[in-house]
Amino acid sequence: MSTAPTVEPTGNWEFQVLARNCPSRPTLEHVAGRWGTLIFLVLREDPKRFSELRRAVDGINEKALSQSLRALERDGFVARHASDGYPSRVEYSLTELGASTAELLHRLVAHVEERMPEVLLAQSAYDEEHRTER
Amino acid sequence: MSTAPTVEPTGNWEFQVLARNCPSRPTLEHVAGRWGTLIFLVLREDPKRFSELRRAVDGINEKALSQSLRALERDGFVARHASDGYPSRVEYSLTELGASTAELLHRLVAHVEERMPEVLLAQSAYDEEHRTER
DNA sequence: CAGTATCCAAAAAGATACTG
DNA sequence: CAGTATCTTTTTGGATACTG
Numbered sequence: 001m002s003t004a005p006t007v008e009p010t011g012n013w014e015f016q017v018l019a020r021n022c023p024s025r026p027t028l029e030h031v032a033g034r035w036g037t038l039i040f041l042v043l044r045e046d047p048k049r050f051s052e053l054r055r056a057v058d059g060i061n062e063k064a065l066s067q068s069l070r071a072l073e074r075d076g077f078v079a080r081h082a083s084d085g086y087p088s089r090v091e092y093s094l095t096e097l098g099a100s101t102a103e104l105l106h107r108l109v110a111h112v113e114e115r116m117p118e119v120l121l122a123q124s125a126y127d128e129e130h131r132t133e134r
Numbered sequence: 135m136s137t138a139p140t141v142e143p144t145g146n147w148e149f150q151v152l153a154r155n156c157p158s159r160p161t162l163e164h165v166a167g168r169w170g171t172l173i174f175l176v177l178r179e180d181p182k183r184f185s186e187l188r189r190a191v192d193g194i195n196e197k198a199l200s201q202s203l204r205a206l207e208r209d210g211f212v213a214r215h216a217s218d219g220y221p222s223r224v225e226y227s228l229t230e231l232g233a234s235t236a237e238l239l240h241r242l243v244a245h246v247e248e249r250m251p252e253v254l255l256a257q258s259a260y261d262e263e264h265r266t267e268r
Numbered sequence: 269c270a271g272t273a274t275c276c277a278a279a280a281a282g283a284t285a286c287t288g
Numbered sequence: 289c290a291g292t293a294t295c296t297t298t299t300t301g302g303a304t305a306c307t308g
Contacts, residue, residue: 020193024250032166059154076256087269104242116158122210221289
């Protein structure tokens, strides 16, 4: 028998996340997904209460916000501080891991927004190119 | 009349994308969404054919790949080159806009993967903390 | 206030088959 | 090969109501 082949069982990727069933894939989805990115952007400024987040992330509903925050807390990006008392008061903040991730998301979003004029032009050109009859 | 107020109609955000109905929100979802990020990572290396992408992005199906590529092409991140002939041969590559975006996504993914041990620990701690009876 | 529970509608995922 | 079409199943969205 020769030595072990250099081929991995399911492929040879630079990033684990390209493999299905890799634990980083769900985490990346929590971070970069529809609501995750926006929550990071808002928490990057200051800790926020649940209702502040709900208002800041326009269009999110309570269910989605609750689920997103729970996933990000479980992954260690967000910390939840509940002061006891009534009415209840809960604050969400970024952990060090969350803050470093938020920086990268911030750059990504800033870049996309900066280049949106170009994107809108590309969209118009594409639509022009691909419109079928009428 | 005084000068225009500094308050925006629907809020005062650092990023447009925090507003519902902002054109950058769908674009950000194409880029950072479930498949978008992975497609960028793969195309960052080299141009790829449809079937190469399908194999490289483990778990994606043809419909999702086709839809994602169309969205990214429309937004101007990806260019599609079809050589005529049979069997057909189509290559997808990143535009300059796509390549610069891919760099930022690459940093984000590298960061998340680097810190995955910490994430896994946080998940265990969370599950331990929150398990109810039994 | 900070959520959870419920229900319904809408959308997206997934598999399979088919075509230029 | 590079997709599209179709159909079924799962998720998600969204509104409303309710609880500690």
